[in-house]
Amino acid sequence: MEIFSNLALGFSIALTPFTLMLAVIGCFLGTIIGALPGLGPSNGVAILIPITFSMGLDATAALVLLTSVYYGAMYGGRISSILLNIPGDEPAMMTTLDGYPMAKQGRAGDALVISGVASFVGAFLATIALAMVAPYLARIAYKFGPAEYFALYTLAFATLGGMASKNQAKAALASFIGLAIALVGLDNNSGFNRFTGGNLHLSDGIDFLVAIVGLFAVSEVFFFIETHGKDSAVGVKLGKVTIPWAEMWSTRWTMIRSSVVGFVAGVLPGAGASLGSFMTYMMEKGIAGDKGGFGTGVAKGVAAPEAGNNAAAGGALVPMLTLGVPGSGTTAVLLAVLMTLNITPGPTLFADRPEVVWGLIASLLIANVVLLLMNVPMVKVFVKILMVPPAVLLPAVTMISFVGIYSLSGSYFDLVLMIIFGVVGYAFRKMDIPTVPVILGILLGYQMENNLRHAMTLSGGEWTYLFSSPIAIGLWIAAVLGFVAPMFLRGLLKRPEIRDADELVD
Amino acid sequence: MIRTDRVFGVVVILAALAYIASAYNLPQGSMFDKLGPKAFPIIVGAGALISAAFLVLRPDDEPDWPPVPTLLALAFATLVLVAYAYALKPMGFIVPTAIAAGVLSYQITPKPLSAVLVGIGLSVGLFVIFKYALGLSLFAFPRALMG
Incomplete structure (x- = not known):
């Protein structure tokens, strides 16, 4: 089997002592980041990107570190959901529904262990599925020309925008703002400066890392100043942690079903982990019926969303690696990681840089095992760290963001730009304008334009060329549906009301 | 009543108009680059313009701005x-x-x-x-x- 030789290649890269050490550090940091309210997978990975590059790690090492943080944050999100009723990040929101009632009954330890194992099952199965599905999708992606890519990018914006906000116009506006920012700077094809207003700093364009750190991390500080960190974790108590074997075994089918559904939700562009955990929770609630007692603190109620959101995190890597199109905010950040490493995701990645792809997949499997070991016996350590007061945490996050961006460019200009993005991020989130499409626009704008120009040059300026192949037409139809359908589904899929501590989309 | 969405929509419309105007001054495409550097920015600017118009016409409820x-x-x-x-x-x-x-x-x-x-x-x-x-x-x- 091809997959075994590929995985063997991956493990030969990922199993060196140095990369293993990075995986352990990444998992540890990631779990903390996920657990802390106000920090989630997307802003946690975002503030670490610039620092990782300043350390001069090679591509594989940097990827291992940052994806370990990503997976770790997906695990960690459940800790504050269960103990505080505050989701550490948005995908962990559904875990509060049964996790917090369990904690109130004095069964916080059980909830943490079961959800930890569910996270492991979800993430592990999804990583295997990723290893099996991605190469096939990569083969299909070879058939994509510039017209198909342009349609695909449109699809990514449409579905992400459709999901991200209650108001479609705001989601669309966010995408266009992102694209408009991406076009600032020197146009490589014609050699003209665009929209720089004569500012030399701007002719290199606006670095997407500056935008990501500003929108995701710096804006968080403003929220905490506004609320004076009311959502902080003070006085959390956790008794002795034992492993409830029998109860865990009773959730086995829940975990497996949720992993499958979560993975599929993750693969769909724009859906991501939040939808994965939502769908799996609702599905299991439906299967269990009224006797299941969902919402009162049952094991299946924490197992389903945790398996679902971790499986979705793995599934979201499929479109990101094979097509270069991220399915969620966090994978958009991971795409930024790849782009900074000069790795272009897409079908050619599997042929040209197999060591990167398979090294990444192998390190995800390793990270999962590390995370299971860390999150079940050592969960008390993370609970201690949860008690860091926000008056220490948020200044630290800000200073790390500044040092990261500063060490990339060494100029105050990027720092000021980052602060502006922070203010904009705060205002946008207040106004329910999603920030993830802005990031996606900045990341994809250049390639989107290039594909359009390339397509038009090939066709001699004939716009119908964009709709000339079956794949392209299919993508366009999916884009329209993905953007329009949520308007009608919104009434049907009413989310249960939860106190929103953190509105960052995963 | 003045609403945040309306104000923001008008600001975006003005910015989008400036963006489109700035794009118009860019040169035409050539044989090897049919579309040239101006077409896509104009599309993006027009898209922003239309979405912002929706904000002005159908604003959401006022966000809870802090005091x-x-x-x-x-x-x-x-x-x-x-x-x-x-x-x-x-x-x-x-x-x-x-x-x-x-x-x-x-x-x-x-x-x-x-x-x-x-x-x-x-x-x-x-x-x-x-x-x-x-x-x-x-x-x-x-x-x-x-x-």
């Missing part, structure tokens, strides 16, 4: 961060970071003593981590003083 004193505190935090950005290079890492971190800490939880300790602790702690554990090139104090 004026909180807004002033946020503005002050922004100013501190901008000052920090400008001070980082000439003044070295330690002193500006301690001040900026202390101010933010005080703004989140107004306890003066702990804010001072957080500022100094974070500044020194992060410097040690960045400089010696991660090997980033930072200067603790102004370079003139370091010789």
